[in-house]
Amino acid sequence: MAGPAGPTASGAGDRAGRVEELILGEAPHLNRVQVSEQAGVPLELARELWRLLGFAETTDDVLAFTRADVDALRLSAELTSLGVLSDDSQAALVRTLGRSFARLAEWQTTLLARVATAHLVPGSDEDPVEALAELTAEVLPRVEQLQAYTWKRHLATASSRLLDVSGGSTEPGEPGEAVLPQAVCFVDIVGFTSRSKSLREAELVAWIEAFEDASSSIVLDHGGRIIKNIGDEVLLLADDPVVAAEIALEMTRRGSDPDDAFPEVRAGIAYGAVVLRLGDVLGATVNVAARLTSLARPGTVLVDEGAHAHLLALDEASEQAAYTFRRPPRASVKGYSRLQPWVLRRA
Known part of the structure; x- marks a missing residue:
């Protein structure tokens, strides 16, 4: 069974243990065998769950766990008995939780450390670890409450969207999956590599953060949702191709404005x-959207035949067309030898 932390040395390890105790609610005092027994979960399953969460392996003699770990294992067993965590979905779900919260924890810890250090009096004997511990005790309950609220709000939104789009049903998929008709859009910064070479690290971070912030505002204001930011690229989804088209056209318009x-x-x-x-x-829809982005010229939006047909049908049904389309020659890209793109513009 893996553990959030291994044995600590004296000195800095003792001070770090204080932070750990504040976060976990008590000092680690259980080994992996005791956690497994108290939770009523086989040791091998417990070890697998903690490994999937991204924690390091410990031996039977290391006291690295608390009653919170017992509760977590017991909850996992209960979810499995309820059918929420099947053998097929358990590994993927736990791994995703582990990775997501590991990234969040790294960022939050860095932020807390910077704030704690900033409050130290220059030349004083204040211990930065103690400052971090005090700040953690003050901040942690508020962050935990905000995370729970944010998760529940997104859960409610995702549930409503699934019912609206699918009418309460989805195409068959693997456990934990849904197959729905969606508009997939990639938006890519032009000339990112050359521009990034001329920027210092802090400038590059500020530039990317400004791009992500502006992109998020545009996507959310139009009713889309961002799946992820990949450095210089944004991947977003929309239930309706019109929403994706409006988002992409607005981003290219802003990018073309000097x-x-x-x-x-x-x-x-x-x-x-x-x-x-x-x-x-x-x-395949995601792959096609990515290929189209690589083919698009700076400041342009390319759509596939599925998006083109949907948007064209709306234009033909309305009194005034919203878009114009130009069909360039078919393209040959990896995995698609005869991909037909359409250049999308406002009418």
Whole structure:
């Protein structure tokens, strides 16, 4: 069974143990065998769950666990008995939880450490670890409450969206998956590599954060949702291709404005069946959208035949067309020898 932390040395280890005790609610006093027995979970299963969560392996004589670990194992067993965690979905779900919270914890710890250090009086004998411990005790309950609220709100939104799009049913998929018609859009910064070489580290971070912040605002304001930021690229989803089209056109418009700090971008949109799995998206529609983005010229939006057909049908049904389309030659890209893109513009 793995553990959140291994044995600590004296000195700095004792001070770090104080922070650990504040976060976990008590000092670690159980080994992996005791946790397994008290939770009523086989040791091998307990070891596998903690490994999937991303914690390091410990030996039977290391006291690395608390009653919170017992409760977590017991809850996992209860979810399994209720059918929420099946053998097929358990590993993927636990691994995703572990990775997501590990990244969040790294960022939060760095932020707390910076704040704690900033409050130290220069030349004093104050211990930064003690300052971090005190700040953690003050901040942790508030962060925990905010995280729980944010999760529940997103859970409610995702549940409503699934029912609205699917009518209460989805295409068959693996456990923990849903297959739904979605518009997938990639938006990519033009010339990112050359620009990033001329920036210092702090400037690069500020530039990317400004891009992510502006992109998030545009996507949310139009009713889309960001799946992930990949450095210089944003992957987003929309239930309706019109929403994806409006988002992509707004981003390319801003990127083409010399008076706007938003970087020049290009975009690709595909519409079709998408596998929604553990917060990520998979399938041919996603691949096509990525390929279209690589083909798009700076400041342009390319759409696939599925998105084109949907948008064209809306234009034909309305009194005034919202978009114009230009069909360039078919393209040959990896995995798609005759991909037909369409250049999308506002009418």
